[in-house]
Amino acid sequence: MIVSFSDVVVVYDNFPALAGASFEVSSGEIVLLQGPNGAGKTTLLRACAGLLPIARGSANVLSCDLTSDRHSVRRKVGLLSHANGLFQDLTVEENMSFWSRLIGASNQDVKTAMHIMGLSDRLSTTRVANLSAGQKRRCALATLIVRRAQLWLLDEPHAGLDTQGRDELDKTLRAAREAGATVMFASHEIDRAQNLATRSLTVVGGLVTES
Amino acid sequence: MIVSFSDVVVVYDNFPALAGASFEVSSGEIVLLQGPNGAGKTTLLRACAGLLPIARGSANVLSCDLTSDRHSVRRKVGLLSHANGLFQDLTVEENMSFWSRLIGASNQDVKTAMHIMGLSDRLSTTRVANLSAGQKRRCALATLIVRRAQLWLLDEPHAGLDTQGRDELDKTLRAAREAGATVMFASHEIDRAQNLATRSLTVVGGLVTES
């Protein structure tokens, strides 16, 4: 099992965004999280990345026990949040090289990721602040691709991308799966998402059910 | 003609995001703007709202000439940007009442808008900072609905909403059209968007073509 949650509760202040979520994800799956706004999808993904404390229940990701240690898992996962996590004053290239330096990715990987996401040429030397919304999202995805994580966690990865970008992304995720990675992603674009996913989970009111 | 652009050029610094866009929109249409990332859709919508100076060409929106006066048009349009335009420290209710006070909307309108967007009850007294991404988007849409604009400009209105929210939004836009408003919106969710739209325009490389 790559991910196994059992009765997990995650609270913000006093609000339990996850209220006893149980599910499992095994290696090589591409899992879609669907559900209404405010259901807890983002919370679930961030919890998997070790970013949120587990109030109750037991959570195990990539053989790390999140209730006791939320740190060691982080090296192995890659997370795309709603926010892009980019530095607005730096160019695309500078952002890429910062993140790739931190994780020790090669120049070749960076080039490939930027090429996949269509950020070569003019855009590579544009400040992130001057990109269009979709271009920013592409840049965030490119920093994720160079991570080569074992578990990819993506929060609405399709939002903002154009059709070509979505196809490219789907291809990338499938390739990552071929290479042995596992993918979990939240999405409201049900058609495309179900096409991509090998299995889908429904999140409602902080609970997870198979669908 | 509600909107008529002819050879419009809009520049950021030295980059012509619109490079001679010409198109017309007549009353009662729901126009979809589609096109790849960075094509200029956002720029086009913001220009229609009178937010960007027109470097060349002539632009006319709701009988206001944007080249000479970008102000008088603003009272008549409603714009939903990529950003939500909400105050993070205020609750949903407080945000709504601020915007509705500014434009003189009635309490009843505010209640209806919040109800349509599913923001009544617990959420109405939650600070915007503590909402989920989709809930924030719903709140932004609610502030737009109370405007009752003559021309609705929406930048990726479906992104982040769940299926029920999207259906509700489509219904609202159709109702606005029935009531005599005109709608222009950019979207990458082509299927749903084409279903909603009465006509669609393609934006590529700062040019607009019928599609």
Added chain:
Amino acid sequence: MSQVLQRTSPTGTRTTKVIGALALLVMAWVVVSGLILTPQDVVQGESVRIMYVHVPSAWIAYLAFIFTAVASASWLISKKHSMGFDRFAGASAEVGVMFMAITLITGSLWGRLTWGEFWQWDPRLTTTAFLFVTYVGYLAVRRLEGSVEQRARRSAVVAMLAVLEIPLVHFSVVLWRSLHQGATVLNPNGDVKMDDLMLFTLFSGVVGFTLVFVWLVLHRQRTMLLVDIANRQGLDAAIAARQTESLVK
């Protein structure tokens, strides 16, 4: 467009050449008279000669800033919003900042000779420094990104507020007890206590500096026009490049 560029390339015209020649002539006279013909001061000795640069440059800086404000107001009021007004305002402010810098530098040097210090925290000096900073800020506002109209509108507002500081500088000697020379020439009573030749040299300086100012502003405003034209041509190329994106995809 390139024809325009070629035709207007040299920023000089016959008028500017005449003004330039006149300026040279008058300034030569100021140099001769200021350094040789005029007597030294009873109190200040030779150092009084700095006055022939210091005082005119201060006044011309005022004049430049007032021109900037007037041109800005004209831009705001005029129906057509002719960019010429804006370029004139910008050029005049740039030259004014230069003259203000000359005032500050010559003043400091003079201060070193008379007070023994380059700088005193004196009202006139301090307000002059603030006026200088204000117009540096004005020039910074002109450099903000945006279209030419935005530049014109923003900077016009700043210019019209900034010009109100001039009275503050001028009357600072009255408002605050000041070390700095009071209004000797432009004093409210109208009686001037100064040697005739000194006074004449001083006014020659004013005339000379005015000519220099006019000459510089005319040229500068002209180069600004050329820059705007060049930018417009750059935009043509950029638009063409942007349009081809639609063909590639």
Added chain:
Amino acid sequence: MKSDSPTRVGKGKVVTAVFLKDIQIELRSRVVTNQVLPFAGLVMVMFAFALDNDDVLQRVAGGLVWLATLFSLFIIVQRSFAIDTADGALDSLRVAGIDLSAVFFGKAIALATKLIALEIVLICSAVLLYRVDVSATGLVLLVTCVLCATSGLAFVGTLYGGLTAGAKGRETLLPLLLLPVVAPVLIAATRATEAAFGSGGAQTSEGWAWIGLLAVFAAVFGVGGSLAFGSLIDE
């Protein structure tokens, strides 16, 4: 759902809405209380500490109060516009097509409110820490001075805050623009406060001349701001 534009809203209502919004956000986020006040308090205490000498302290008391206010002005202005630009709310305000001079007054009044709260604390601590005596006539002068100076600062702060809000990188212009303009306020207010405090044997009457300057300043920027704010904020 009718699709006619809502009736235009009166100026007073916009002023109130903007004012209330700014104050409400302050009450929630407590920037002035938790961030600016300790900051300003530190200046006062450090000086009491650094210049452990009653004469000197009394002489600098007035200057310190206004210097601390000025610093706080920068921070509060920046913060007040950062809130509006953070999530694009400023754009929404511009598109709302409301009277921007009303926004100007709403924001300026909110700013003045925060400044006055701060000044009260500062003046009280100056009186306590530096053992300043204020006579009855001095108090009248002091209150007038605070009101005039604060409105001037609030107007000019809001005006230039609007100019430098919005586009990235522009906010760094704020101090450059604001500094030379508020310097006269600082000087005039300091002198008036010194007169009110009787520092260095200054007479109360001397203070009133400065109040005139402060009032002129406030009037110029009040009128100028309400006329120009719209075109500055709005591009």
Added chain:
Amino acid sequence: MKSDSPTRVGKGKVVTAVFLKDIQIELRSRVVTNQVLPFAGLVMVMFAFALDNDDVLQRVAGGLVWLATLFSLFIIVQRSFAIDTADGALDSLRVAGIDLSAVFFGKAIALATKLIALEIVLICSAVLLYRVDVSATGLVLLVTCVLCATSGLAFVGTLYGGLTAGAKGRETLLPLLLLPVVAPVLIAATRATEAAFGSGGAQTSEGWAWIGLLAVFAAVFGVGGSLAFGSLIDE
């Protein structure tokens, strides 16, 4: 595409990457240059103007330099973490699973670099504006003082900056937390600088005792910060 995790990166590389990123952003956005410097400069100029008295000015020169530095510290720290939290980059940093003590040092070194640049300007302007004379031995003391005090301030600033970054509303805590901790640095650095400036007849030798305190402070927060930063930033 292989899907193994990239090799772990050495600590030095992370420190360099973070440091370079912070400096690069400063060079682009010019917050210190355009915003903090004029701010700090104002303190110096206004004081010179308010206290136009050479004796008093020379006495307060040291204190003013460090007071201005302290203000700037707040602004720079806040800004430095605001950049990281703005678009969720801090989250990405945490998920990157890198050694957070390396991030601590990277950010602290960048902060110290900015502070030192600022202090050089401040000290030079104090020397010019307040007519302070510095002897050769005084200069050695001054340089040591700047280095020790700055590293202390940079460490403690980064540590608490990390603590208050992230969650909304927390940033208002920063001054409250930072003030009491940096007060000793302010005092020690002021005294050492006064000794270097020879203000009020102070001897250079008196200054070295204070340097000891500053060095201990820097060491404590350097070690403490590198140990605690990870768990503070990271929840």
